[in-house]
Amino acid sequence: MKRSDTDALVIGGGPAGASVAIRLTGLGWRVTLLEQTSFPRQKVCGECLGPASLELLDELGLGSKVSELAGPAIRQVAWMASERTIVAEMPACLGGRHAYGCAIGRDCLDMLLLEHARSQGVDVVQPAKVLRVSGVPGDFDCVYEWRCNGVIDERERRTEHHRKAAFVIDAHGSWERGPECHATERDGGEDLQLQSSDLLAFKTTFDGATLAAGVLPVLCLPGGYGGMVVSDRGRTTIACCIRRATLRQWRAHARGGSAGDVVEAYLRSSCDGVAAALRTAHRQDSWHAVGPLRTGFHPRSASGIPRIGNAAAEAHPLIGEGICMALQSAAILAKLFAHRPKDLRAAYIVDVQRTHAAICRKEFSARMRLAQLYARVAMQPSLAAAAAILMGSWPRALTAGAQLAGKARRGELELSWRPAVA
Ligand SMILES: Cc1cc2nc3c(=O)[nH]c(=O)nc-3n(C[C@H](O)[C@H](O)[C@H](O)COP(=O)(O)OP(=O)(O)OC[C@H]3O[C@@H](n4cnc5c(N)ncnc54)[C@H](O)[C@@H]3O)c2cc1C
Known part of the structure; x- marks a missing residue:
C-alpha cells in the first residue's frame, strides 16, 4: 500500500x-x-427517529443528547386521508432502551x-x-x-x-x-x-401549529403523501412527496406564487387534518425541495x-x-x-x-x-379512503402497519458474516 x-x-x-x-x-x-x-x-426530511435509530445513536455516544433536545416521544400514529383522521397507538419497542421514537430537526x-x-x-x-x-x-x-x-x-x-x-x-x-x-x-x-420516480420532496417547519404533541400522522394526498410531527423546540415539521404532474396542475391552478406556496395550498386543501393543524400556524422557514426521488x-x-x-x-x-x-x-x-x-x-x-x-x-x-x-395506497385516494374505513373500525390495523414498517424495531445488528478475504 x-x-x-x-x-x-x-x-x-x-x-x-x-x-x-x-x-x-x-x-x-x-x-x-x-x-x-x-x-x-x-x-428535506420528516425528521422522525424510531427506537432503532435512537439505539444506534446511543452506540455512537449521542443518544441522551438527542433525546434531551428532540420533541416529545411519539406514542400515537394517525392516518389522515381527505376529511378522515384515524388515530391509533404507536407500537412500543419492547426490551429496547427506547420504547418510542421522537423527532429532531x-x-x-x-x-x-x-x-x-x-x-x-x-x-x-x-x-x-x-x-x-x-x-x-x-x-x-x-x-x-x-x-x-x-x-x-x-x-x-x-x-x-x-x-x-x-x-x-x-x-x-x-x-x-x-x-x-x-x-x-x-x-x-x-x-x-432502482426506480426513478416522478416524486419531488418538500419540507418546512411551522410555529404555532395545533398538531397534538406525540402524534405522527401519515398524510394521504391525491398524487402524493407526507407526514407531520412536533419536533424539537415545539416546531412542527411537515414533509411530503408530490408527483410532478400533480404539482404542475396545482401550479396552473394557482397562477403564480412560489413552488412552496403551491405545495402549502395543495396540502391544506387536500387534507383536512393539515388545514386544521395549520390554522393558527406561521411558517418559520421557506419550503425546501429535492428530487426526484430514486x-x-x-x-x-x-x-x-x-x-x-x-x-x-x-x-x-x-x-x-x-x-x-x-x-x-x-x-x-x-x-x-x-x-x-x-x-x-x-x-x-x-x-x-x-x-x-x-x-x-x-x-x-x-x-x-x-x-x-x-x-401506493397513500397516493391513490380510493385506496387511502378504503384503508381509512378499515382502520376506522379496526385501529389496530394502523398499529400493526407501523409495527411492520419497523417503528418498534430495535437497533441491534448481529452480524455473523465476515469477508472471505481476511
Ligand atoms: C420527504 C422526506 C421525508 C423523510 N422523512 C424521514 C423521516 O421522518 N425519518 C427518517 O429516518 N428518514 C426520513 N427521510 C429519509 C432521510 O432524510 C434520508 O434517508 C437520510 O437523509 C439519508 O442520510 P444520508 O447520510 O445517507 O444522506 P444525506 O442526509 O443526504 O447526507 C448526504 C450528505 O452528503 C453531502 N454531499 C453530497 N455530495 C457531496 C460531495 N460531492 N462532496 C461532499 N459532500 C457531499 C450532502 O451535502 C449531505 O450533507 C425522508 C426523506 C424525504 C425525502
Missing part, C-alpha cells in the same frame, strides 16, 4: 457519513470526512453528529465538495474544491485539492450527482431495482468504494426509515472492518464492499417493499 494522508475518506456528512466516521475512528482509523455544505443546514441532528465526529478525532473538511475519486483500494486520490455557502468560491475555482486515502466511503446521499468515481460496477443484486437499491458503485445511507439504497420516505437505514448501513460497514488486517489490501476491501452490499440488501429489502406498497 502507498503512503496515504488518511486511512478512510468519507464523502458526505449526513447521518451515514458522520456515523461511519465516528465508528471507524473508534477502531483506531485515521478518518477524513468531506462535507460540501456548512452546518447547520436544513434538509436535521439542522440539529446532523450538526450534533458532525460535531461529535470532530470531537472524536475525525478530520472534518467543510465546506468541501468532492469532485472526483480515482485510483484503487489502498491508493485512492480524491479531488475536492472548497465551497462558500454551498457555492464554489471563485478564487478557488481553478484550485484542485487532493487527499490520498487507502479507503473511500461514498455517503453523499441520493439527491444530487455524486462525485465521479472510476471503474463502476454493479453490486450483483437484482431485486428491488427509490430502490443504487446498484452501481465504484470498485472498492462502498456506499452507505441513501447513496446505497433509498426507501419511500413514507415509513420514515431513511435515517435508520443510513445509521445501520454505516454500522454494518464498521462492524465488517472491526477485524481488519494491518494492511488494507485491495482484495480485502472489495470483499468487504460486496459483503456489505449483500447484507444491506438482506436487511433493507422487506422495509423497502413495504414502503413502496404503503406509498
Whole structure:
C-alpha cells in the first residue's frame, strides 16, 4: 500500500457519513470526512427517529443528547386521508432502551453528529465538495474544491485539492450527482431495482401549529403523501412527496406564487387534518425541495468504494426509515472492518464492499417493499379512503402497519458474516 494522508475518506456528512466516521475512528482509523455544505443546514426530511435509530445513536455516544433536545416521544400514529383522521397507538419497542421514537430537526441532528465526529478525532473538511475519486483500494486520490455557502468560491475555482486515502466511503446521499468515481460496477443484486420516480420532496417547519404533541400522522394526498410531527423546540415539521404532474396542475391552478406556496395550498386543501393543524400556524422557514426521488437499491458503485445511507439504497420516505437505514448501513460497514488486517489490501476491501452490499440488501429489502406498497395506497385516494374505513373500525390495523414498517424495531445488528478475504 502507498503512503496515504488518511486511512478512510468519507464523502458526505449526513447521518451515514458522520456515523461511519465516528465508528471507524473508534477502531483506531485515521478518518477524513468531506462535507460540501456548512452546518447547520436544513434538509428535506420528516425528521422522525424510531427506537432503532435512537439505539444506534446511543452506540455512537449521542443518544441522551438527542433525546434531551428532540420533541416529545411519539406514542400515537394517525392516518389522515381527505376529511378522515384515524388515530391509533404507536407500537412500543419492547426490551429496547427506547420504547418510542421522537423527532429532531436535521439542522440539529446532523450538526450534533458532525460535531461529535470532530470531537472524536475525525478530520472534518467543510465546506468541501468532492469532485472526483480515482485510483484503487489502498491508493485512492480524491479531488475536492472548497465551497462558500454551498457555492464554489471563485478564487478557488481553478484550485484542485487532493487527499490520498487507502479507503473511500461514498455517503453523499441520493439527491444530487455524486462525485465521479472510476471503474463502476454493479453490486450483483437484482431485486428491488432502482426506480426513478416522478416524486419531488418538500419540507418546512411551522410555529404555532395545533398538531397534538406525540402524534405522527401519515398524510394521504391525491398524487402524493407526507407526514407531520412536533419536533424539537415545539416546531412542527411537515414533509411530503408530490408527483410532478400533480404539482404542475396545482401550479396552473394557482397562477403564480412560489413552488412552496403551491405545495402549502395543495396540502391544506387536500387534507383536512393539515388545514386544521395549520390554522393558527406561521411558517418559520421557506419550503425546501429535492428530487426526484430514486427509490430502490443504487446498484452501481465504484470498485472498492462502498456506499452507505441513501447513496446505497433509498426507501419511500413514507415509513420514515431513511435515517435508520443510513445509521445501520454505516454500522454494518464498521462492524465488517472491526477485524481488519494491518494492511488494507485491495482484495480485502472489495470483499468487504460486496459483503456489505449483500447484507444491506438482506436487511433493507422487506422495509423497502413495504414502503413502496404503503406509498401506493397513500397516493391513490380510493385506496387511502378504503384503508381509512378499515382502520376506522379496526385501529389496530394502523398499529400493526407501523409495527411492520419497523417503528418498534430495535437497533441491534448481529452480524455473523465476515469477508472471505481476511
Ligand atoms: C420527504 C422526506 C421525508 C423523510 N422523512 C424521514 C423521516 O421522518 N425519518 C427518517 O429516518 N428518514 C426520513 N427521510 C429519509 C432521510 O432524510 C434520508 O434517508 C437520510 O437523509 C439519508 O442520510 P444520508 O447520510 O445517507 O444522506 P444525506 O442526509 O443526504 O447526507 C448526504 C450528505 O452528503 C453531502 N454531499 C453530497 N455530495 C457531496 C460531495 N460531492 N462532496 C461532499 N459532500 C457531499 C450532502 O451535502 C449531505 O450533507 C425522508 C426523506 C424525504 C425525502
